[in-house]
Structure formats: C-alpha cells, structure tokens
Amino acid sequence: MWRHLQNIYRLGVKELWSLWRDPAMLFLIVFTFSFAVYSAGTAMPETLHRTPIAIVDEDQSALSLRITDAFYPPAFGQPQLIAHHQIDPGLDAGDHTLVLVIPPAAQMDPGRLAAFNIIFAQSPRIMLGGIAAYFVSVFINVRVFSALGARSQAAGGGSGLALMLRGGVASAVAQVIDGLIFITIAFYGVFPILPLLAGQITAKLVLSFTAVPLLIRLGVVFGRRLDASAGSEWE
Numbered sequence: 001m002w003r004h005l006q007n008i009y010r011l012g013v014k015e016l017w018s019l020w021r022d023p024a025m026l027f028l029i030v031f032t033f034s035f036a037v038y039s040a041g042t043a044m045p046e047t048l049h050r051t052p053i054a055i056v057d058e059d060q061s062a063l064s065l066r067i068t069d070a071f072y073p074p075a076f077g078q079p080q081l082i083a084h085h086q087i088d089p090g091l092d093a094g095d096h097t098l099v100l101v102i103p104p105a106a107q108m109d110p111g112r113l114a115a116f117n118i119i120f121a122q123s124p125r126i127m128l129g130g131i132a133a134y135f136v137s138v139f140i141n142v143r144v145f146s147a148l149g150a151r152s153q154a155a156g157g158g159s160g161l162a163l164m165l166r167g168g169v170a171s172a173v174a175q176v177i178d179g180l181i182f183i184t185i186a187f188y189g190v191f192p193i194l195p196l197l198a199g200q201i202t203a204k205l206v207l208s209f210t211a212v213p214l215l216i217r218l219g220v221v222f223g224r225r226l227d228a229s230a231g232s233e234w235e
Helices: 002-020 023-032 035-042 062-069 084-093 110-121 123-154 160-187 194-234
Strands: 053-057 098-102
Touching: 023 035, 053 062, 053 084, 062 098, 084 098, 123 160, 160 194
Parallel strands: 053 098
Antiparallel strands: none
C-alpha cells in the first residue's frame, strides 16, 4: 500500500516538472480556468432574456391579441400596451428596448382608431382611478350603512324595509363618490367630463335604488330559509 502511494507521488511530481518545462501548456491551462471562464460569464448572451417590449395595438383584432400573447417570459418581459405617441419617450427613457407596432386594418374607421389611442394613453390613470375609487367607495358604503343602522336601531326600527332602504342609500352615496373619483382621475383634461359624470351617476343611482334593495331582500329570505332548515335538522 505504501509503495503504491510512493509511486503515485513520484509520478505526480514528474508530471508537474514536465508541465513546468512546457510554458505553452501552462499558459493554456491558466487561460482556460481564468480568463476564458470570466469572458464566457460576462459576455453578451446570444439569446434574449426578459427583454422589455412594448406593443402598439391599433388593430384590436383576435389576430393582434394572439400576436401580443406570443411574447412571454423568459425571452421577453410582460408586454406593455402603449399608444403611438408614447413610443419615442419610452425608448429614450429606457422603459422598453423593442416596440412592436401592429397597424390598424385598412377598413377601420379613423374615429375608432383615435379612440383607441386615447384609451391606451390613459391606461395608468384609469388603473389608478379604479383602485382609488374602489377603496374610497367601499369605505363610504360601510360607514354610511353602519351609521344608518345605528340610527334605525335607536329609533326602534329594524324591519326588512328599513334594511333595504339603508342598503340602497349607502350604495347610492358610495356609487356617486366612486364615479366622481374615477372619472376625474382617469379622464380630467382629456375631454369634458361633465356629460360622462351625469350619465355614470344617473345609471348608478338607478341601480342602487332598484337592484341593491332587491338583492338585500333576496339575501335575507335565503338566509332565513337556511336558518330554518338548519334549525329543523337539529330538532
């Protein structure tokens, strides 16, 4: 056993001395395990990896949506839908590296094309307005409903009709505030918002005083039937 280890040691020393006397081989070994590894690790990759891309979809057809869905990770990042006038500012700011412009169909009406550009240009404001309006309106709805409930109990009224009225009033107040916040944030300065506010608020008021009380009534009836069936099962 000891002789085998000695032989291995002597052969190893012999090979090292041979390598030391061969500068070309020594240089290749050092180069391969140092500079070559570093250059391969830091070189520009040959494939795309999460490349920022934006898409101007002026066609809005089923085919253009399929083209948009074809750009997915890891080769590309999540595609951003932008308007045509946002191309140069986005490229200058480095927000996206590639921009795909899908032109509209030849038969598309110019007015509709302009409407698409306006909507996509307002996308960040629309998202912000939707989130802000939702949270504020939900908070107002709950507070108004609770305040009306406290007054109703103090006055000694807790009938189903009072509950339906409370729900309708709370929903109407919340929906009016929701429309004011959303439309102001999303479209103020783009076009006159008063006609849009009037139509939105009117429609929401009608729904609040017709659909909401009916849904509350149906929910109460359904809940009482569930309670009655559960009570009969326990008896």
